[in-house]
Amino acid sequence: MPDLVIVFAGSPAAAVPGLSTLSASRHEVAAVVTREDSPTGRRRELTATPVAVAAEELALPVIKANRLAGPATEAITALRPDLGVIVAYGGLVREPLLSAPRLGWINLHFSLLPRWRGAAPVQRAIIAGDDITGASVFQLVPDLDAGDVYGTLTQAIRPDETAGELLDSLAVSGAQLLLGVVDAIADGTARAEAQSGDVTLAPKLELEDGRLRWTETAGEVLNRFRGVTPEPGAFTTVGGLRLKVVEARIAHDAAPLAPGRFSLADGRLLVGTASSPIELITVHPAGKRPMRAVDWWRGRPAGAAVAE
Structure with a gap:
């Protein structure tokens, strides 16, 4: 029997290592939630998200939705998950879905919270000239990226490193951080601490x-x-x-x-x-x-x- 039944929500390539790591763990990924296919390239062909592609390769059920409401909420709730895990899904989790998993939702975020709350933490950190960044796993709450933090990792930003390169690296190391937190939650040893320090925001890049x-x-x-x-x-x-x-x-x-x-x-x-x-x-x-x-x-x- 799996320790925890998990619903995973994510969309871009940066979320794939987290999904792959959890799917190979002692826990069960009951379903993967990702955004709907969208037109890409010069021909504007409908293309599945990298997470959708990975989930299908792993033979995991996929729920495609651009908003976690209505039918998506009903489908997720019907699974009676123990825990929701979100990594760069691209949308907000609101009530009643926020409280649907028995243990709530946790979020892998690519910054050292509370610095760079928002959609583009890696990009904003580099633009601002930060030397250090990292990843945080925190309890999802209604306010933006404001929940208590279960664990973090830090990583130096190389002087020549692009946002794409740094995000690829953090996605891999962050997946291990995420698994460690999920295991600790299952074992009853996880401890979360309130965020402290100055809050900075990382809105989506235009x-x-x-x-x-x-x-x-x-x-x-x-x-x-x-x-x-x-x-x-x-x-x-x-x-x-x-x-x-x-x-x-x-x-x-x-x-x-x-x-x-x-x-x-x-x-x-x-x-x-x-x-x-x-x-x-x-x-x-x-x-x-x-x-x-x-x-x-x-x-x-x-x-x-x-x-x-």
């Missing part, structure tokens, strides 16, 4: 959050680039046209340039900031394929160009 601000220092520009890579993506505009920045780094050895000014020097394409220039390595012009930044620069229409 497309405009990816715009690089050349009047900031090179460190701040690079932090934003890393924080919005791969989603929603870093960009600037040149001559009114959008230019996505795929790869970039600080050119510490280059002479300063006025913010937004380009310079082709020693085979590198540089853009000025409030401190050192940024070297653009790979860019993605609108309507074209990604290419080397120097090739884009040499093939651009004639005339002066400034990044805005």
Whole structure:
């Protein structure tokens, strides 16, 4: 007999390690809740979430719903779960579903709470220049990411690490943290402590959050680039046209340039900031394929160009 009957809710790839780890544990994952298929790619084909794909591979029942209400709540409640586990589902759990599992719901969140409560904790931490982040497992309550914390892990943020890379890493280490908490809850040894410290919020990133601000220092520009890579993506505009920045780094050895000014020097394409220039390595012009930044620069229409 399984120790606990669990309902797991999650959607993106970052939730898959947690699902896989729990499905291989001494507990039973009775159902997986994930968001409905959505159009993706240029052809806008309906695509299942990574969690839905993983659940089907694990032969686990799947409930697809964009809101945890109505039929979804009824289906979950009918399973009479001991515990609900949520990892980046993309929606809120409200009453009566919040109280439906015998032991309530726990949430694996990719930050050191109460810092960065919200939908984009990893991205916001990098944009803000944090050196340390981590993951927390807490008891879900009606207020946003405010419940008592069962366990945490800390992890250094590498200077060149993008949000996508950091999230992939935290998803794996966080899955082990999550399993440890679930085991402790089953054994009756889990202890949760109230959050303490200053609260910061991490709202969902919008497309405009990816715009690089050349009047900031090179460190701040690079932090934003890393924080919005791969989603929603870093960009600037040149001559009114959008230019996505795929790869970039600080050119510490280059002479300063006025913010937004380009310079082709020693085979590198540089853009000025409030401190050192940024070297653009790979860019993605609108309507074209990604290419080397120097090739884009040499093939651009004639005339002066400034990044805005």
